[in-house]
Amino acid sequence: MKKIEAAALFMKENSELFQCPVCEAVFSKTDGNSLSCVNGHLFDISKKGTLYFLLKGTKNEYDKEMLSSRFNIATAGLFHPLLDDLYPSIAEKENGHTLDVGCGEGSQLDYLTELGLKGQKIGFDISKDAIQLAAAHFSSAFWCVADLAQSPFATQQYDTILNIFSPSNYKEFNRLLKKGGQVIKVVPEKEYLIELRQLFYRDQEEKQTYSNEVVIAKFKEHFPLMKIEKIKYSFDLTPSLFADLMKMTPLSWGASPEAKEYAIEHPLKKITIDVCVLIGQKQGAL
Numbered sequence: 001m002k003k004i005e006a007a008a009l010f011m012k013e014n015s016e017l018f019q020c021p022v023c024e025a026v027f028s029k030t031d032g033n034s035l036s037c038v039n040g041h042l043f044d045i046s047k048k049g050t051l052y053f054l055l056k057g058t059k060n061e062y063d064k065e066m067l068s069s070r071f072n073i074a075t076a077g078l079f080h081p082l083l084d085d086l087y088p089s090i091a092e093k094e095n096g097h098t099l100d101v102g103c104g105e106g107s108q109l110d111y112l113t114e115l116g117l118k119g120q121k122i123g124f125d126i127s128k129d130a131i132q133l134a135a136a137h138f139s140s141a142f143w144c145v146a147d148l149a150q151s152p153f154a155t156q157q158y159d160t161i162l163n164i165f166s167p168s169n170y171k172e173f174n175r176l177l178k179k180g181g182q183v184i185k186v187v188p189e190k191e192y193l194i195e196l197r198q199l200f201y202r203d204q205e206e207k208q209t210y211s212n213e214v215v216i217a218k219f220k221e222h223f224p225l226m227k228i229e230k231i232k233y234s235f236d237l238t239p240s241l242f243a244d245l246m247k248m249t250p251l252s253w254g255a256s257p258e259a260k261e262y263a264i265e266h267p268l269k270k271i272t273i274d275v276c277v278l279i280g281q282k283q284g285a286l
C-alpha cells in the first residue's frame, strides 16, 4: 500500500482521535486523500502520508541540517538507554494510544515501537521538515505537522503523552488524556551534554550548567500526582557522531566561532546524558 493510501486508511479508522483545528468538530468524511469536518473544513493528506494541520505558517529555529544530525545521532542510540527506561511505563497502558508531542524527526517513537509499543502512535511537530524526515524513514507511527494552540487532536483519547525535550501545554495535555492517562516529560538535568557545554563555554561558567527547577515546579502544579526519575549515562562518540552532536543542539547557537573551532580541534569521545523524567497521572473528571 502506498504511504498516502495507508494514511487515508488510518484517518478513516481512527477519526475519533482527531478534531478539526479550525472548529473543533469531528472529521466526518474521508474522501480519497482528503478529510473534512462537518463544517466543511478540508485537509489533504500529502503524498508522503503526512497531514498538515497548521492554519498559518510558523517559523522555527530547527533547520534541516540540525534535524538530520539529530536523526543520525538518535538512530545511533544516543537516547536508547533513556527510552529503554521509559518503555515499561508506556507499555503499562496496554494497547493505549500514544501522542508524541514535538516528536522531531520521529526516531524516539520509532524506537519505542521497535521495543514493542502497541496501540495507535501519533507523532507531531510544528516543523514541517522534521515531519518529512520522520515520514521518509519511519512507518511505525502516523506523522503530522501541528500546533497544540490549534489542536487537531480530540478530547480524552490518549493514554500517554510523550513530551521529550519539547515545550508543554499542560491545559491541552489534560484535555487530550483519557482518565487515568499519563504525561511523560523528559527535561535535561544539570550534567546534560556537560562536556559540550564546557567546550563551547569555557570562559562562561554560568552557561555550563542548567537548572530545571522551574520546569519541575510547573509540572507539579498541573500534575500533583507525579513521580520523578533520574537517568544518567555516558554515550560513546565517533568523530562523525561528534560532528552531528555539535550540529543538533541549540547549544551551538550561543557559542562563539572561536569556541566552535576549539571544539572541532578537541573532539569529544563521550557525552553525558543526564535527564529527569517526570511522570504525571491525570486525575479528576477533566
Ligand SMILES: [Zn+2]
Residues within 6 Å of the ligand: 020, 021, 022, 023, 024, 025, 037, 038, 039, 040, 041
Ligand atoms: Zn472544521
